Amino acid sequence: EPEVTQTPSHQVTQMGQEVILRCVPISNHLYFYWYRQILGQKVEFLVSFYNNEISEKSEIFDDQFSVERPDGSNFTLKIRSTKLEDSAMYFCASRGTEKLFFGSGTQLSVL
């Protein structure tokens, strides 16, 4: 069964460093998303991407964040200068028509 693949599964970084989280969405899906979940809190929408551009973003997705689809398969989330409060599980998701499928997540720890 097709699945969304995320790498790495865990990322530890120092405050102020840049991180790139990587995702390979399901191949025939058109809509791509990043969500995050801080421990014990709800799954929060960050950004959606369609037709090689951002289609929607939340208040969380500020200038420190960027997304890119550098080739036909990968979808990345970059955090330019990490803060302690960026520590969370980051989920990539993709959707074909209606149903959203999640990757297994990247646990980001900012020290």
Added chain:
Amino acid sequence: QKEVEQNSGPLSVPEGAIASLNCTYSDRGSQSFFWYRQYSGKSPELIMSIYSNGDKEDGRFTAQLNKASQYVSLLIRDSQPSDSATYLCAVNGYQAGTALIFGKGTTLSVSS
């Protein structure tokens, strides 16, 4: 601000009982409704979708939607200990590709 509200629980039921999970949403224009299950430390897993008023059954799961009341529910019949997880209600709008907005989830505990 689109909101999705759920009781955080925990909801405790004995094995074999019916578990009832509820969700309300604020955006009256919402068109698609989903229930996800999330085990601790794992990603959300889609279990049900519903798009029109009424009931939709899939095995032991029944989703119910009432758009007039802006209310979605999930019934789990014959609850099993393996159903113990957090259940997330998610809602999206009328435009294709609109992001899903999640509730905080209800934690279900099924005791054997």
